[in-house]
Amino acid sequence: MKLHPSSDPASTNAASYVRPVVRSFRLAFVKHAVTWVQGGGHAVVWASERKAFLVVPQPATGNPSDYGRWAAYDLGRRRLRVASSGPFEGFGSVSLKGDDLPIVEAWSIRDGIHENPTRTMSLDCVACGACCRNNTVILDAKDMARLRAGAPQAFVDRVRRTDGHLVLTLLPNGDCAALTHAGTCGVYEARPAACREFPAASECCLFSREEALNIVDGAATGPSLFATSAFSTPGT
Numbered sequence: 001m002k003l004h005p006s007s008d009p010a011s012t013n014a015a016s017y018v019r020p021v022v023r024s025f026r027l028a029f030v031k032h033a034v035t036w037v038q039g040g041g042h043a044v045v046w047a048s049e050r051k052a053f054l055v056v057p058q059p060a061t062g063n064p065s066d067y068g069r070w071a072a073y074d075l076g077r078r079r080l081r082v083a084s085s086g087p088f089e090g091f092g093s094v095s096l097k098g099d100d101l102p103i104v105e106a107w108s109i110r111d112g113i114h115e116n117p118t119r120t121m122s123l124d125c126v127a128c129g130a131c132c133r134n135n136t137v138i139l140d141a142k143d144m145a146r147l148r149a150g151a152p153q154a155f156v157d158r159v160r161r162t163d164g165h166l167v168l169t170l171l172p173n174g175d176c177a178a179l180t181h182a183g184t185c186g187v188y189e190a191r192p193a194a195c196r197e198f199p200a201a202s203e204c205c206l207f208s209r210e211e212a213l214n215i216v217d218g219a220a221t222g223p224s225l226f227a228t229s230a231f232s233t234p235g236t
């Protein structure tokens, strides 16, 4: 959510982002998983077919746009656990089961075409705008103060309460009420923290692009990991 109102949709809004590549590893290959995460990648370490862990590099202090944190958010977690001992000491991790598993398996399949732990991708947020659609943006008191000071009153008046939270209003077509026809943010300087912190090329970004635009970054389809011998190890 980095749509600046002065941007020209027809010109040079694309920027490069280095994102973590997700790879699956059997528990027996935990050393390879550690190497992968040390290289900046995200590892799914499978203890069994029904239990796994997402392991990410040490969460960056004071960086609300940390890719590992946003991978956890995409899985519905509010925070990462940081291991204090063991092979993943210092790394962030999320324990996975149930509905999490097909999600992380899909991430691994999507990224199967990328050889290295990170990948550079070019994204143009003005041309995209996917995360400004069908997205629940929760507002806190600072967000409300910023919006009251810098957004049109009609926009502020449309903020609504849902499940105990104040949220931005979505139009019937799912667009945020601040999204302009040019694909830019109409309240850019006053936009909420969630919009400022939302990292391009994060799992949440990739999910938004798949949902809104049907753009999959990487292989669109692939074999189930459990149908092959392919719990990956780097270089194989």
Ligand code: SF4
Pocket: 001, 002, 123, 124, 125, 126, 128, 129, 130, 131, 132, 198, 199, 200, 201, 205, 206, 208, 209
């Ligand atoms: S979904 Fe990603 S690329 Fe698209 S506007 Fe949001 S941050 Fe930018």
Ligand code: SF4
Pocket: 001, 002, 003, 131, 132, 133, 137, 168, 176, 177, 178, 179, 180, 184, 185, 186, 187, 188, 191, 192, 195
């Ligand atoms: S306020 Fe709306 S249009 Fe602006 S960045 Fe946030 S979600 Fe997108």
